Amino acid sequence: MDSEGKSCVSVELSDVSESDSFSDPAYQPLRVFLRVRPFSVAELESHETQGCVTIEDPQSVILHAPKESPAMKNCERGISHSVHKFTFSQVFGPETTQSEFFEGSTKEIVRAYVNGVNGLVFTYGVTNAGKTYTIQGTTKDFGILPRSLDMIFNYIRGRQYLKMNFKPYLSNDVKKLEEAQVKQEESIKATLLASLKEETESISNTVANTCHVEPTSSKCISRNLPSDSPEKNFVPTDTYWTNIQQRTQASVWVSFCEIYNEYVYDLLSVLSTLKNQKRRVLRICEDQRGNSYIKDLKWINIQSTEEGCKILKIGNKNRSFACTRMNEQSSRSHSIFSIRLLILTDEHQPHVLRVSELTFCDLAGSERCNKTQAFGDRLKEAGNINNSLHILGKCIAALKQNQNAKMKPSYVPFRESKLTRLFQPFFCGKGKVCMIVNINQHANTYDETLHVMKFSAIAKQIIQTVLPKSLGDLPPKLVGGDGKPIVRFDVNTSVDDFPDSNETSAEEEVDITILSHEDLLKTAENLKEKLVAERQSKLLLEVNIRREMAEAMFRQLLETEEAWSNRLEDMKDSYEEKLESKFEMYKEAIKKHAYMCAMEQIEDHYVPIEEFIAEQEKVEERERKILQLERQLHEQSGRLLTKGSLHSDVLTTENGMEADKVMKRDNEGLQKQCMEKDELIKSLKLKIQKLNETLLEANEGYRKMADENSRLKHTIMLKDQEMNSLQNWAKRVLELEETVSSLQKELDEHKKHFSVEDSKQQKPRRGLLANLKSTVAGTASTPLGRGWGKHEEASTSRKHVLFAHKTKE
Numbered sequence: 109m110d111s112e113g114k115s116c117v118s119v120e121l122s123d124v125s126e127s128d129s130f131s132d133p134a135y136q137p138l139r140v141f142l143r144v145r146p147f148s149v150a151e152l153e154s155h156e157t158q159g160c161v162t163i164e165d166p167q168s169v170i171l172h173a174p175k176e177s178p179a180m181k182n183c184e185r186g187i188s189h190s191v192h193k194f195t196f197s198q199v200f201g202p203e204t205t206q207s208e209f210f211e212g213s214t215k216e217i218v219r220a221y222v223n224g225v226n227g228l229v230f231t232y233g234v235t236n237a238g239k240t241y242t243i244q245g246t247t248k249d250f251g252i253l254p255r256s257l258d259m260i261f262n263y264i265r266g267r268q269y270l271k272m273n274f275k276p277y278l279s280n281d282v283k284k285l286e287e288a289q290v291k292q293e294e295s296i297k298a299t300l301l302a303s304l305k306e307e308t309e310s311i312s313n314t315v316a317n318t319c320h321v322e323p324t325s326s327k328c329i330s331r332n333l334p335s336d337s338p339e340k341n342f343v344p345t346d347t348y349w350t351n352i353q354q355r356t357q358a359s360v361w362v363s364f365c366e367i368y369n370e371y372v373y374d375l376l377s378v379l380s381t382l383k384n385q386k387r388r389v390l391r392i393c394e395d396q397r398g399n400s401y402i403k404d405l406k407w408i409n410i411q412s413t414e415e416g417c418k419i420l421k422i423g424n425k426n427r428s429f430a431c432t433r434m435n436e437q438s439s440r441s442h443s444i445f446s447i448r449l450l451i452l453t454d455e456h457q458p459h460v461l462r463v464s465e466l467t468f469c470d471l472a473g474s475e476r477c478n479k480t481q482a483f484g485d486r487l488k489e490a491g492n493i494n495n496s497l498h499i500l501g502k503c504i505a506a507l508k509q510n511q512n513a514k515m516k517p518s519y520v521p522f523r524e525s526k527l528t529r530l531f532q533p534f535f536c537g538k539g540k541v542c543m544i545v546n547i548n549q550h551a552n553t554y555d556e557t558l559h560v561m562k563f564s565a566i567a568k569q570i571i572q573t574v575l576p577k578s579l580g581d582l583p584p585k586l587v588g589g590d591g592k593p594i595v596r597f598d599v600n601t602s603v604d605d606f607p608d609s610n611e612t613s614a615e616e617e618v619d620i621t622i623l624s625h626e627d628l629l630k631t632a633e634n635l636k637e638k639l640v641a642e643r644q645s646k647l648l649l650e651v652n653i654r655r656e657m658a659e660a661m662f663r664q665l666l667e668t669e670e671a672w673s674n675r676l677e678d679m680k681d682s683y684e685e686k687l688e689s690k691f692e693m694y695k696e697a698i699k700k701h702a703y704m705c706a707m708e709q710i711e712d713h714y715v716p717i718e719e720f721i722a723e724q725e726k727v728e729e730r731e732r733k734i735l736q737l738e739r740q741l742h743e744q745s746g747r748l749l750t751k752g753s754l755h756s757d758v759l760t761t762e763n764g765m766e767a768d769k770v771m772k773r774d775n776e777g778l779q780k781q782c783m784e785k786d787e788l789i790k791s792l793k794l795k796i797q798k799l800n801e802t803l804l805e806a807n808e809g810y811r812k813m814a815d816e817n818s819r820l821k822h823t824i825m826l827k828d829q830e831m832n833s834l835q836n837w838a839k840r841v842l843e844l845e846e847t848v849s850s851l852q853k854e855l856d857e858h859k860k861h862f863s864v865e866d867s868k869q870q871k872p873r874r875g876l877l878a879n880l881k882s883t884v885a886g887t888a889s890t891p892l893g894r895g896w897g898k899h900e901e902a903s904t905s906r907k908h909v910l911f912a913h914k915t916k917e
């Protein structure tokens with residue numbers, strides 16, 4: 109890079125060295141990896157712009173803004189840089205294989221996971237950047253998820269607990285199932301796997317290439333991994349495990365769900381073929397330790413990588429099935445695949461030693477809806493995706509800020525979206541997090557990619573996560589088939605150490621009549637907080653949706669205006685062209701007509717000009733002769749008169765008679781010639797007159813053309829006026845925009861007002877019912893309640909205004 113380029117570089121990670129000091133994975137709770145997708149054959153053939161992404165070294169990458177991109181334009185205006193440098197835990201270039209990527213990114217987390225540390229791996233990036241490819245891979249080249257399953261089964265090989273009577277329960281507990289329940293589990297699993305009949309063959313073949321399934325079907329040995337692969341020689345580092353491994357066994361359970369439009373759906377629920385059957389929405393709850401879990405989510409026991417892959421395929425199938433039915437695109441939802449590893453001890457009388465969870469989340473494409481031109485359902489969908497990713501960004505930014513002891517700790521809004529609620533335990537010190545940033549090298553998605561990189565730059569700066577007091581690190585509980593606690597799994601703890609088994613396990617299942625006064629107050633307080641958070645998130649969502657709607661409408665109006673003005677311009681041009689061509693046509697016709705007339709006349713009376721001149725000269729010559737003869741006649745007569753007086757009358761008479769005869773002859777000849785010439789002159793005058801008439805006709809035609817011309821000019825003027833009225837419309841749209849922003853400010857003020865008023869609401873503690881009543885009444889009568897009502901009215905009136913505008917349109 110030249111010096112000029114260097115001066116343009118904005119280094120996004122100022123504290124790289126600081127985070128590098130935590131190079132020991134044990135101290136690095138969040139690692140951020142970058143994977144750059146290679147160009148596809150089609151992209152290479154279409155000469156997709158290259159050179160936007162340059163990998164500088166294994167930790168850093170440089171983005172160069174392509175020409176004509178908004179980023180480059182901003183750079184030219186001096187608003188931002190054209191070159192950005194980003195650093196990551198590791199950068200994987202386009203040539204990286206799936207195996208190399210797994211080794212370098214996820215393996216560490218799986219190693220910790222089998223030793224009891226929870227893990228979260230999520231992919232982030234724009235659509236088509238390779239997120240799904242990285243997590244799932246292809247049937248020929250597995251992604252990190254099948255590879256992790258393979259590693260887990262390799263690890264527990266020979267120590268696998270094959271019965272299904274210990275099942276994951278709530279967030280971190282285990283349920284011991286009765287015989288009947290075990291049978292039910294087995295039948296659920298069989299039904300689920302049967303739903304993949306047709307694909308079974310191909311999966312078996314593919315997985316057989318990866319795993320060699322032993323007769324028990326529970327043991328799977330990697331074949332596609334090199335013989336010296338660390339997986340094969342993997343030795344648990346956990347000393348505790350090593351000491352007790354002789355009597356430990358492991359049971360693996362998986363779940364697969366998706367978050368679509370802020371609703372959680374189970375992808376392992378067998379869907380009915382009925383067309384109008386709606387998918388069941390699942391709820392996110394919290395256990396008494398504050399850990400989130402998805403209520404009623406299906407957990408399926410798997411006994412090999414092959415089964416895991418089948419479950420993945422079934423979930424994908426259900427996902428795409430639901431998508432086709434609702435006309436969605438798969439990348440419009442966040443998919444979450446979780447693996448729970450139950451470590452059991454004592455073969456004869458098994459107890460659960462610990463439970464660990466590894467979650468893979470394939471986030472929806474992070475592109476913004478402005479680019480996708482979304483409306484209606486698509487806009488709502490994009491709004492929800494944007495919102496959940498935005499809240500994830502807010503949580504990450506808050507976590508980053510809270511690392512700084514000098515700054516006031518800020519609220520981490522985990523509860524504002526389903527996604528962050530589920531991620532919360534991982535970000536709160538309950539495990540390791542690995543963020544995989546996927547990017548492609550397309551110039552046309554450069555701005556989105558830059559946005560993704562900036563997001564990840566903040567995440568990369570998180571070097572320490574929080575552990576709130578409410579999230580105590582209690583060991584898992586064992587409950588019976590009826591859901592009542594049996595024992596808490598701690599080898600050193602007896603059953604007696606545990607409090608009343610009727611403790612609340614999920615917030616929505618609380619029976620308030622059994623709660624003490626203090627607990628009730630706490631519950632009310634919690635509910636109030638949740639209500640506030642819920643309202644805030646809804647408000648935020650509404651503001652976002654409104655803003656995006658307004659933007660979309662404004663864009664649409666601008667486009668309409670542009671289309672109309674283009675149409676007007678086109679019409680103007682075409683009218684002008686038509687006018688010009690008509691005018692030319694008439695001109696040509698007149699010329700032709702005049703020429704034809706002239707030709708006709710010329711044919712009838714054609715006298716070549718030379719002849720005409722010669723004739724004229726002849727006439728002039730003759731006139732001169734006549735004059736000469738007349739002069740001679742006068743002279744003669746004069747002389748005759750003189751002679752007559754001197755000579756005899758006889759002579760005079762004879763000579764005079766002779767001269768008279770000659771003169772008479774000459775005179776007659778000349779008169780004849782004169783008459784002929786007069787005729788010629790008359791015919792020529794006639795010709796000139798006819799030519800004049802033709803000229804008049806041509807003038808008349810020209811006058812008509814001029815009239816037509818002025819009429820068309822008038823039409824153009826009218827169209828100009830129409831265009832002006834459209835421009836007035838555009839101004840009105842701008843005014844609407846301002847109204848929307850002022851409404852937004854109003855909403856913000858309501859929010860502020862609410863939070864101030866809420867903090868004032870401290871009531872004296874009284875009896876149980878009185879407290880509840882006052883809490884409810886207080887909430888209803890708060891300025892927020894009223895403000896909320898007002899806001900509803902305002903929003904309704906705004907809707908009316910918008911509706912009125914739309915009707916006008």
Ligand SMILES: Nc1ncnc2c1ncn2[C@@H]1O[C@H](COP(=O)(O)OP(=O)(O)OP(=O)(O)O)[C@@H](O)[C@H]1O
Nearest residue numbers: 145146234235236237238239240241242439472473
């Ligand atoms: N590292 C890679 N090597 C080869 N091909 C890749 C790689 N990464 C992605 N691809 C290919 O690129 C295409 C898009 O990848 P993928 O579907 O994983 O993108 P995505 O980010 O999950 O998209 P979406 O958000 O729309 O679901 C696929 O055809 C995939 O096979």
